[in-house]
Amino acid sequence: MNLNAKTPVEQITKIDYLTIVFTPDEVARLRFNARLAFGNGDFSSYKEAYNAMLCADIFDDNSTDLEIDVNETVVFNSDYYCNELFDINLSGSSKYRQYKSIDEIPADERKHFLKNVVRKTKRYKTLTSLIEGDISKFMHLLNTEVATAADRLTSDTLSWSYRDNSGGMFTYEKSATLYRHDVNSGVIAWGANNGGVMISFTGTGCAGLDIPKLHDMLKKIPNVKITRLDIAYDDYEGKRSVLDYFQNLEEGAFCKTNQKPKWSFIQTGELQKISTEEQALWRKKHGWQKRYDCVANGGNTLYVGSRKNGKMSRMYEKGKQMESESQPNWVRAELELRSVDRVISLDALLNTDAVFAAAYPAFAFITAERLEIRTTSRNRQNNGALIAERLERYCVQSYGKYLNFLRHIKELSDTDIINQLTKGLNPWDIPKSINQACITPPNQMELTT
Numbered sequence: 154m155n156l157n158a159k160t161p162v163e164q165i166t167k168i169d170y171l172t173i174v175f176t177p178d179e180v181a182r183l184r185f186n187a188r189l190a191f192g193n194g195d196f197s198s199y200k201e202a203y204n205a206m207l208c209a210d211i212f213d214d215n216s217t218d219l220e221i222d223v224n225e226t227v228v229f230n231s232d233y234y235c236n237e238l239f240d241i242n243l244s245g246s247s248k249y250r251q252y253k254s255i256d257e258i259p260a261d262e263r264k265h266f267l268k269n270v271v272r273k274t275k276r277y278k279t280l281t282s283l284i285e286g287d288i289s290k291f292m293h294l295l296n297t298e299v300a301t302a303a304d305r306l307t308s309d310t311l312s313w314s315y316r317d318n319s320g321g322m323f324t325y326e327k328s329a330t331l332y333r334h335d336v337n338s339g340v341i342a343w344g345a346n347n348g349g350v351m352i353s354f355t356g357t358g359c360a361g362l363d364i365p366k367l368h369d370m371l372k373k374i375p376n377v378k379i380t381r382l383d384i385a386y387d388d389y390e391g392k393r394s395v396l397d398y399f400q401n402l403e404e405g406a407f408c409k410t411n412q413k414p415k416w417s418f419i420q421t422g423e424l425q426k427i428s429t430e431e432q433a434l435w436r437k438k439h440g441w442q443k444r445y446d447c448v449a450n451g452g453n454t455l456y457v458g459s460r461k462n463g464k465m466s467r468m469y470e471k472g473k474q475m476e477s478e479s480q481p482n483w484v485r486a487e488l489e490l491r492s493v494d495r496v497i498s499l500d501a502l503l504n505t506d507a508v509f510a511a512a513y514p515a516f517a518f519i520t521a522e523r524l525e526i527r528t529t530s531r532n533r534q535n536n537g538a539l540i541a542e543r544l545e546r547y548c549v550q551s552y553g554k555y556l557n558f559l560r561h562i563k564e565l566s567d568t569d570i571i572n573q574l575t576k577g578l579n580p581w582d583i584p585k586s587i588n589q590a591c592i593t594p595p596n597q598m599e600l601t602t
Contacts, residue, residue, distance in 0.1 A: 166505045166519065168364065169356045169487060170383035173371065176349025177283040178579075181376045183207065184348050185581035192541075203348065207271050272326075272346065280345035281327075287374075288341060288350055294370050304333070304361040312361065315341055325351065333361045349376070356385075368502045379497040384488045384505045386519060387471070391482030395453040398468040398486070398515060406515035407457045407466070414458045421451030457513075463493025463528075466513065488512050494528045501526065544584060 176184070187203035196202035249266060252258050258266055271277050296311045304312050315329040322328040326344030330337060331352070338358030343350035354362065371377050399418060401407065407414055424445040427435075435443040452473035458465035465488075472483030488509050490497055501508045507524035510516050559565045565573070 164504070164506045166384050166386045166509045168359045168362075168382065168502065168505060169385040170354065170381060170489070171359055171502075172351060172353040172379070172381035173377060174349055174351045174380055175287065175374045175377040177280075177287055178375050179283055180280055180345060180349055181581055183280075185583075204271070204346070207277065207346070277345055281343075284343050284345060284350050288343060288352075291352065291374070299363055299367045299370055301361055301363045313338075323351065331358060333358055351380070353381070356383075364502050368499055371499050371502075377499070378492065379499065379501070380492045382490045382497050382501060382508075384490075384509045386486045386509060386516075388484045388486070389472075389480045389482075391470075391472070391484045393486075393518075394484060395455050395468050395470055398455050401515040402455070402457060407513045409513065416458075417456045419454040419456075420449040421453075422447060422449040423451065424448070460489065460491070461493070463491040463495055464512070465489045466516075486516070488516070490526055495526055496529070497526055498524075500524070 183206045184203065187199060187206045190196055190205065191199045191202040196205060249258060249262075292313060292315065295313045296305070300312050312334055313332070314335075315331045318328045318330060320328065321344065322340065322342050325342035325347045328340060328342040331339035331341055331354070336357055337355070338361070339352065339354040341350065341352050402416060407416075425448045426445055427443065432443060435441075450473070452470035454467060454469035456465065456467050466486065467489070468484065468486045470483070471477075471485040472481045475483070477483060490508075490512075501524060504522065504524050506520040507522040508526060510519040510521075511523040511525045556570065559570050559573075560567070
């Protein structure tokens with residue numbers, strides 16, 4: 154399939170759930186600095202390092218340490234002096250009212266207190282405003298370009314909207330419910346302390362999206378990432394039953410490696426009373442009273458894989474679930490992918506058939522094409538510095554003589570050499586091996602269930 158084609162090939166599978174995260178460049182720089190600080194072992198957790206970066210941006214201080222010395226010379230880059238803001242928060246909080254100064258607060262609580270102070274500063278509110286500005290742009294494009302032609306209304310009436318919730322969700326500070334024609338179709342959650350914004354579309358929401366146009370829009374959004382992608386295949390005639398998939402499981406058609414996935418099989422139905430004669434025969438044969446037969450007429454469901462590992466499939470009898478009279482044999486197979494040790498490319502949106510078929514051998518009947526969403530190896534925690542040392546050694550062996558040529562033969566300055574070799578790169582573009590050695594930033598692996 155040509156992903157650049159103007160008319161994409163029609164897919165027989167569809168996107169049934171989609172979650173994306175993105176962040177303004179300004180916030181991305183803070184996350185990058187926090188990743189480096191944590192990788193160097195300067196902090197015990199990524200979250201602690203990220204809060205330190207927020208503090209470092211607000212305080213007129215070269216240090217990124219959370220243990221900031223509070224005195225009259227330290228000033229916020231906002232409307233208040235440091236001591237004044239600390240005093241206001243100390244006296245106004247029942248939790249910290251017992252302390253006379255910031256120095257008396259225990260170390261662990263002091264970090265939490267400083268984070269709360271950061272949230273009340275002008276700088277922090279500016280970062281949150283940047284994120285909310287990106288949400289407004291996203292919603293505008295959603296209504297004007299990404300919504301399907303049939304889904305768009307007049308310029309005065311928008312098909313997509315959102316309403317703020319009273320609190321946050323998934324550890325994000327703020328949240329809102331996403332509506333399509335006033336029908337609940339997803340959620341939005343955001344906050345500067347969470348490193349950006351998360352937008353989730355339910356099946357109802359995905360039905361109103363022009364996927365190729367959504368793909369084009371996401372390519373232009375800074376630091377965008379898919380954290381969850383659900384793909385569904387509907388077999389309305391029931392040519393492949395849930396029991397057929399169960400047989401595929403026993404045949405090994407859900408195993409791609411030597412590691413075997415976990416599974417569960419659920420049956421639902423009704424109790425059907427048996428006759429008095431049948432009860433007597435059962436009691437005589439088995440020694441206990443049986444009054445009902447369990448009739449599995451409510452539908453079967455098979456789960457394969459684990460959500461926490463980032464890949465799971467479920468096959469169930471949708472026709473029985475919906476009590477459909479026109480399509481009673483309807484069977485749905487769903488693939489759920491999450492960004493756990495894997496990168497879900499934006500191109501997966503355009504070729505869901507190939508992604509679905511590549512997930513398991515049992516799904517290979519969908520298409521001959523394959524688009525693998527490969528897993529990445531889990532590196533040991535805190536080994537980012539070791540990986541950097543190894544890459545430096547390889548760089549000296551491979552390119553040391555070439556760099557020597559640029560400096561002494563071509564007589565380029567050190568700055569010119571660096572600029573020439575890093576042309577077109579963003580400040581946070583670093584080797585994947587180093588990036589993967591560090592803990593994922595907060596909420597980049599959202600936990601929607």
